[in-house]
Amino acid sequence: MNLKQLSEILGLSQTTVSRALNGYPEVNEDTRLRVQAAAAKHGYWPNSRAKGLATGRSMVIGHVIPSSSQHEMVNPIFGDFVAGAARKYSDHGYDMMFTNADDTSIEEAYRSLFQRGAVDGIVLQGPKVNEHRIEVLTRMGVPFIVHGRSTGVDVPYDWIDVNNKSSFLRATRFLIDLGHRRIALINGLEDMDFAQRRRDGYLEALHEAGLSPDPELMRSAEMTEVYGHHETRDMLRLDDPPTAILTASMISAIGVRRALNEAGLKMGKDVSVIAHDDDLSYLKNGQDVPIFTATRSSVRRAGEMAAEMLIERIKSPEDPVKTRLLEAELVVGGSTGPAPNRF
């Protein structure tokens, strides 16, 4: 059933039927009702490709999934971010498109997505330091938003980000206030921008307190459970092991906890742990009292906000650059306590 057939059934022109369905005012209200009824009855859905061709808009937002194993770490938060964004997209009549690309062709993937007219805007996830893709997208002239930021990129661009530096600054201070001096950081991969900022916050807090950072206590790895476990076990074997550990995700924190258990150490007593909590729907940080003391910021919420900001950008390409910095909460749970006495 297409527009032509429907208009013939109704004895109206395609123009009128199209306008009736799209809410144009210059169509008689009775006619509109008749048209709508007929459309429903015959199951007419306007072909979105044809519509897109005619309007020049696709009503689709594009995301790129890098397929390299380097980026597996995006996965745990992927689902929630996407779920948040998808809801807002559909509120505004947009769909969401994913393209897969391996590391070598990733730039091309972005380009083709927009140049082909497949999408009206793009979400850039997981920016690294000096993220080249930002300049590529800027040059292309595609509306886009970055989830995160990129140190070293000086063209202006829209972004939404958690204040990673201040989160980790505050978390580290919190541990220092509890008397901890040997504080470890199990960070994400440090070519990721968010990891850099977290490290900056961590280092700043150490510096404030006159503590000098120990490279042995600064680890950087994919944020998996296994790595959290591995790095923790490794550090516990040091002569002067950490009494507190900051870690970049709940997933790796679970690995940290496992390592502590295996070593017969009690979390929150022998060793304190603070995790960054993306508030994933399937991995809540406990019920009433949080399991982990954590810097918390909902990635689902970030997805929603990113979607809305992008849609605004598409509507108003000439607006000044929009940015949004979210502060994470520092929620205190059962995984932290005063530094143990070692005398």
Added chain:
Amino acid sequence: MNLKQLSEILGLSQTTVSRALNGYPEVNEDTRLRVQAAAAKHGYWPNSRAKGLATGRSMVIGHVIPSSSQHEMVNPIFGDFVAGAARKYSDHGYDMMFTNADDTSIEEAYRSLFQRGAVDGIVLQGPKVNEHRIEVLTRMGVPFIVHGRSTGVDVPYDWIDVNNKSSFLRATRFLIDLGHRRIALINGLEDMDFAQRRRDGYLEALHEAGLSPDPELMRSAEMTEVYGHHETRDMLRLDDPPTAILTASMISAIGVRRALNEAGLKMGKDVSVIAHDDDLSYLKNGQDVPIFTATRSSVRRAGEMAAEMLIERIKSPEDPVKTRLLEAELVVGGSTGPAPNRF
């Protein structure tokens, strides 16, 4: 830059340029090279909407994300399944589209996706028992594949599934062989088809061994960490608590482990645990020796296979129904051991 402009630059007809780029044999090889060079030079990308209009194909596969909280549980495996599928899609020139729908409009979401011509095929995820959507899709005549199956639906359809029943049958037998008699099942939500089948396998093994199922030991909940923890804690308080627990996902198994630790019980000694392991990239089941004894089946792999089966279906709509039943491995890890002696 569009086809018309490119063809004018080249002094050729649109026909020839189009054919040159699409690899038709009736175009002179020299001409093809010239055309390809010019296309690259001028950054020409065929407009995919126009292409779709002309060919009647969109080269897009649709997925629907239900937005209700009932389905949060899909999230943890969502990322990996999608990553697997996306890779295969892009190998075959397909993109992937997501639409968000709440529970009331979910059927309409599928319908509109296809009827609007936005997609050439659909992946149905998370089927329930008596899954109504399967009949809807069948009636619509859209090529689709189900990840999972649906008990009670008797129209034929393509699916790929893990043999959930046999996995849990074998896992339960394994525990029985270790001497366990009080075996608990922390299942997923039981309106989900996979959960039913797992329960069937569990019950069958009990029955074989002449054990009668205890409703107190059969729990059904979303597969989150918190629920795994909650149900375990609850069961440990029983007069006759379980000595072994089967659980539906690694995520909930982590909650189980937490509850056991809190109770001062040693996993694999005091209480044995077997989890179903979807082999998620960010949540590997340990390194060399698995942490959890598990029924393992890669959901990423399932995503890849689903994608390929669907693409075949799109190519050959008339082929007989294709189904694929994967057997999970039963891998033995550190979380199981002989039933403790309670005399």
Added chain:
DNA sequence: ACTCATTTTCAAAGCGCTTTGAATGACGCA
């Protein structure tokens, strides 16, 4: 040189929609 088969190229129609610019009809008023 001429025919015929083959290779290569082309003009034009069509995919299903929106939108422009024009036409039609109804109505009020002189």
Added chain:
DNA sequence: TGCGTCATTCAAAGCGCTTTGAAAATGAGT
């Protein structure tokens, strides 16, 4: 009765591509 106005409706062009059916160019064979 005739005219201008406003509310509705319409025919046709155009979005950028593929594909059909025909034409032009080339080459082999006599």
